[in-house]
Amino acid sequence: xxxxxxxxxxxxxxxxxxxxxxxxxxxxxxxxxxxxxxxxxxxxxxxxxxxxxxxxxxxxxxxxxxxxxxxxxxxxxxxxxxxxxxxxxxxxxxxxxxxxxxxxxxxxxxxxxxxxxxxxxxxxxxxxxxxxxxxxxxxxxxxxxxxxxxxxxxxxxxxxxxxxxxxxxxxxxxxxxxxxxxxxxxxxxxxxxxxxxxx
Numbered sequence: 001x002x003x004x005x006x007x008x009x010x011x012x013x014x015x016x017x018x019x020x021x022x023x024x025x026x027x028x029x030x031x032x033x034x035x036x037x038x039x040x041x042x043x044x045x046x047x048x049x050x051x052x053x054x055x056x057x058x059x060x061x062x063x064x065x066x067x068x069x070x071x072x073x074x075x076x077x078x079x080x081x082x083x084x085x086x087x088x089x090x091x092x093x094x095x096x097x098x099x100x101x102x103x104x105x106x107x108x109x110x111x112x113x114x115x116x117x118x119x120x121x122x123x124x125x126x127x128x129x130x131x132x133x134x135x136x137x138x139x140x141x142x143x144x145x146x147x148x149x150x151x152x153x154x155x156x157x158x159x160x161x162x163x164x165x166x167x168x169x170x171x172x173x174x175x176x177x178x179x180x181x182x183x184x185x186x187x188x189x190x191x192x193x194x195x196x197x198x199x
Contacts (some may be wrong), residue, residue: 026177029063030054030190032169033078034096041066042187044172045084045096045103056084056094058103065174065184075189081167083130086143086150088113093152095165106158111138112151123149130166139166 031044043064047054068074082096084103088110097104117124124142131140137159140151158165170191174184 025179026175026185028173028175029061030171030173031060031063032056032084032096033080033172034062034082034098034169035064036078036080038077039067042078042172042174042184044169044174056103058094058105060084060103062096062101062103063174065176065182065187068184068186073184073186075172075187076192078170078172078187078189079167079191080164081169082162082165083141083168086141086146086152088148088150088152096169106155108152108155110150110152112140112149114149115147117142117147117149119144121149129168130163132163132166141166141168143168 029044029046031046033042034045035041035043041064043062045056046061046063048057048060049055050057082098084094084096086093091110092105092107095104095106096102114123119125119142127142129140129142133139137154138151139154140149142149154161154166170189173188173190175186176182176184
């Protein structure tokens with residue numbers, strides 16, 4: 001995973017060098033897509049480093065960028081979702097509150113936790129998540145980073161949330177220049193792009 005992250009970062013920095021005349025006064029942010037307006041803008045909730053490990057927190061930054069000028073610098077169309085992280089051990093999920101424009105922690109009751117479930121598992125491959133059972137008031141999601149299939153009860157205060165509240169948004173990596181932080185130079189959809197796939 002660390003090698004993949006390093007290679008993707010080097011690719012983004014390479015684009016920065018080319019587009020900025022080898023001036024690397026810029027940076028890269030990575031996070032989940034929580035808003036996307038085709039041809040105009042994208043918004044992510046940025047990952048936070050906790051003890052050197054990328055994760056999400058209630059204090060995570062919410063960042064918006066204009067779409068890259070050149071179409072070739074825009075990866076596959078990102079899918080929006082407000083679910084950022086799930087912690088079955090501590091019994092909560094982190095969601096992006098669109099109305100408030102911030103991350104919130106929501107206590108939930110996990111009724112089923114299946115670990116070591118990879119993307120090729122019959123319960124995951126070809127399936128679309130989240131699976132929402134309104135009669136049982138449960139949500140089932142696949143947390144790819146954890147390799148876990150999780151089912152939890154929807155608390156009463158979240159009963160009327162949109163379905164997107166329980167969907168993981170695509171992971172995006174955004175390169176930008178310091179002089180214009182709201183203008184993306186390049187956007188890579190890490191969820192839909194494999195650097196190991198042969199052309």
